[in-house]
Amino acid sequence: MLIVKKFGGTSVGNKERILNVAKRCIEEYQKGNDVVVVLSAMGKMTDELIAMAKDINPNPPKREMDMLLTTGEQTSVAMMAMAMHSMGIPAVSLNAFQVAMHTSHAYSNARIKRIDTDRIFNELEQRKIVIVTGFQGVDRYDNYTTLGRGGSDTTAVALAAALNADACEIYTDVDGVYTADPRKVTTAKKLQEITYDEMLEMATLGAGVLHNRSVELAKKHGVQLVVRSSLTKEEGTVVKERIMMPQAEISGVAGDDDAARISVTGLEDEPGVAFRLFNILAKKNINIDIILQSVGQNAKKDISFTVKEDDADLAVKTIKEHLPLGSYADVDATTDVAKVSIIGSGLIGHSGMAARMFEALYEVGVNIRMISTSEIRVTVIVDRADMVKAMNAAHEAFEL
Amino acid sequence: MLIVKKFGGTSVGNKERILNVAKRCIEEYQKGNDVVVVLSAMGKMTDELIAMAKDINPNPPKREMDMLLTTGEQTSVAMMAMAMHSMGIPAVSLNAFQVAMHTSHAYSNARIKRIDTDRIFNELEQRKIVIVTGFQGVDRYDNYTTLGRGGSDTTAVALAAALNADACEIYTDVDGVYTADPRKVTTAKKLQEITYDEMLEMATLGAGVLHNRSVELAKKHGVQLVVRSSLTKEEGTVVKERIMMPQAEISGVAGDDDAARISVTGLEDEPGVAFRLFNILAKKNINIDIILQSVGQNAKKDISFTVKEDDADLAVKTIKEHLPLGSYADVDATTDVAKVSIIGSGLIGHSGMAARMFEALYEVGVNIRMISTSEIRVTVIVDRADMVKAMNAAHEAFEL
Known part of the structure; x- marks a missing residue:
């Protein structure tokens, strides 16, 4: 099996966490699997680099910003390779040039166009763990580019598609996708499975475990994703085309006060x-x-x-x-507003769902300011102070 | 005129110094010259990266070490380009891949084999200041390499040779090459000119303003170097094949207690x-x-x-x-020993010089333990406690 594992900045934020991730990847490797690891920059490094840049030039040119930011993931992957070597496992780090990860020319918001797989397969054949920089690419003129927000997830999915990987696992600081944000809705439950489309709506609506572009890419190439925690061994949530589990009509409730x-x-x-x-x-x-x-x-x-x-x-x-x-x-x-949404494939052709949500909000005294719907989503704009109350009411109404 | 300017880590150690270097390069650019800038990593960044690596793996693989260290110069060049943009001057940073700077495969101690000049000339034609990472290269398999100690000087000289530059200026924290280390011999004077061979002997003997490999490369390709301060506008010292100035018989006195x-x-x-x-x-x-x-x-x-x-x-x-x-x-x-040497083209065929040095040391009561000579150098091994006294005695004897 060829498995792509992606770890975010928090998961590689210090020495102990890097060693923890290294151990986890080595366990997979020792089962006989080929392992490709995608990493973000360590902890707050990207933020620190941005601050350093803005200090010398409040309006830094985007090309140079990308040149600066790409040092972040390169640091992560080199450190991870060293950690694995310290455990006696051959590992090799590769940046966007070395892979190569070809993108469009749009600095700070580039799109992956093509990934060369020769180098990676070559290293895997030598039974090395291959550690690749997330978030970054190179344009046709050999300039560095970055993929924008959530870029490392996109790198992982694109790599999984290019390598025809058997699995693509996205490790985060939560252990899966929930029916609502557990910090706001205490009764929220973890989903075992969710469809790409539902995940897309969730991400759009601020329940952003995965960035939209990575989910779109996964859907396009049929890459099955698993979202799971880097800290626990819990199963996580599978994101795929069609779900097999019997599910509630609604997959989740999302709230977003950035509105x-x-x-x-x-x-x-x-x-x-x-x-x-x-x-x-x-x-x-x-x-x-x-x-x-x-x-x-x-x-x-x-x-x-x-x-x-x-x-x-x-x-x-x-x-x-x-x-x-x-x-x-x-x-x-x-700015005194927030969005609350219900998402689920079960909404298709069931107009009664929206009404059930409106009723639930009415019962707890939440005033609806605006309404928007899609095939698998109903969104309402409410006063910001009402957001958490509305999320809980909707969550309860659909017995999530 | 095409001018290569190299600045070390101290010269780009913080925001103010980066802006100072940017200003200095822009002055050259505004005279109508083409300017290529070579930079080391900022301040202590390389040391910090090494410490970080050794913390996770006391014996880090050299390939991954180079992968990590090359982020240092990339950070410098991106920051410098941003600084120049903030002053309204078009600048572009290039790393070893983008140049490309081809080296041998020897991680941590690679040799430059070939430098592609297309990209640099292309950017210069667009009237940009081109900022290149020193110290780093890529091998034929696209792995990063580093050049070892003093590597950024070597990058600058190799670039000057490849670009057929009109001048190659090495900026340091001293304002030139002195007849002796001014911290040890208070009467030391700055040299206006010195030959490659004399500079090589000086460097070998611990008066290391320039690293040997860079001087050897300059000699081989006839690249005339200027060593000068990044903090003052003083003229500096010219390093070249044959010196034109009337000089003393001896160019300098060097001491080295790393023995x-x-x-x-x-x-x-x-x-x-x-x-x-x-x-x-x-x-x-x-x-x-x-x-x-x-x-x-x-x-x-x-x-x-x-x-x-x-x-x-x-x-x-x-x-x-x-x-x-x-x-x-x-x-x-x-380890209670040190080397003291006199260096100068004037030594050739003048056996009396060595005797004059021995006499000077005898007069101040310095015991000579061992002696070694080359065509343009006389070195003695003395007790370490006597080093500075011996340097001053020799410096005075030759009226430097």
Whole structure:
């Protein structure tokens, strides 16, 4: 069996943890398996490098930022190889050049295009454990790139696909995917299995055990993922195309308080109004989440939408600068909101589910500000103070 | 003009120093010159990485050590590029892969074989300052290598040769090459010029402003070096084939207390004795410096030689283990010795010079234990306590 194991920064944050991960990988190796390990930078190293960069240049060029950040994973993989050697096991570390991990040219947000597998297979044939830098790649001009948030998960999945691995295990500081965040919903339960699509919705909605891009990639290439803890031996959660276990109708409840609601009132009720509004926001790279359009007074209409909290000020400023005066009455933002969602394949074709959620929230006195649905998800915007109460109510209503 | 500038770890040890180096390079660039900058790792970073490695594995594999250490220079060059961008100057950092800097396969002690110049010339044509990692290379299998002590100087010289640069400037924390170590000989003067050969003898003898390998490479390719301070604007010392300035007969006095004397007594006086002795030491990679052979008692002979202090114990142990019992009487080591040398092209064919040095030492009561000479050098071994006194006496005798 060829197994790809990915460990995040916390899992390799100090000497003891590195030795722990080394031991764990060696156990797998000693079963006779081929082991490829993907690592993030140690602990807070990436944050420290970013701080160091911003200290010398508040607006560092992205190419040089990636050149700097890639030293983080290279440090991890070299340290891990040394740890394994200290236990008598042959191991070799490889960075993005050495693999090679070809990506697009987009510094700080590159996409993996192709992975050369010769070097890795060559090392595996010599019965070495191969330790690969996550998060980083090289563009066609030999410049370093990085993959953006959650990039190491994406590296692991892409490697598993390229190597045709038998398993891809993502080790984190939680022991799997839960029906809700256990810190907020004490009755949350760990899922044994979840589909790619459900996982995608969970990630989008802030229950981010895995980053979206890695799940998308896993779905595309049919790479079965296991999310498990680097600290315990618990089984973890399997992420795959179709689940075999009998499941509740709903897989989980997600809450996300990184949200702001922008309201634009008094817009003309004519074609193209929404297009113009969202076009000027798209040009500033502001991601829009949920949109609500309603009829206002005097045959005008109002549009509300949510964005990430950090984007709220820029969104208001952009609208004030670029939307013609007189074409709207007012624009304002509130960050006093949060998103609560239920996710599950069981939602498909069952319109009663949404109603059951609304009823549960009504019963605990939570006011719903906005609603958005997809095939396998129902999301509501509530006051931020109500988020945890709403999550618990939904969790209970679906008997998770 | 194309100018290669090399800055050591101290010169880029913190934010202020990085900005200072950036400014200095930009001044050169703004004269219309092409500027290639070679950097070492920041301050004590290399030492810190070594300590971190040894903490997880007291005997780390050399390949992984090089993989770890190369992050040091990569951090420097990225930071420097960011600093230059903050001053509005286009700059690009390149590591050993990106250049590419091809070396032999010998981890931790590799030799540069070939440097690709396409990428550097390409960036220079776009009027960018090019910042290159010193000390590191890649072997033919894409593994990282490092060049060993003083490696960044060697990188700078090799780059200057490959790029056919008009100047190669080595910036250090002293402002040039002196007639003696100014901390030990207060009357020491800075040299305006020195030949490669004199510089090589100086470096070998512990007055190591430049590492030997870099000087050898400069001599081989006729790269004229300038050694100067990164903190002042002083002229520095030019290292070249033949010096033009009228000079004193002697260029400088060097002292080195990293020495131990090993004495082997009671050896048979027959052919092959010295060969056998030094052959077993060579097999342990122990470098022998000065050798003195003398006739002992009963038609036996004694051989004394010096080694680096760190090698003394190993040398004695090796002799005791591998030299047949009965073929010698005794072996012992003392570290209570130091080397003092005079160096200068003026020594060639002037045997009176050595005598003048011996006389100067006699006058201040310094006992000479051993003597060694080359064409342009006279070295004596003295008691360690006498080193500074001997250096000053020699310095004065030759009116440096």
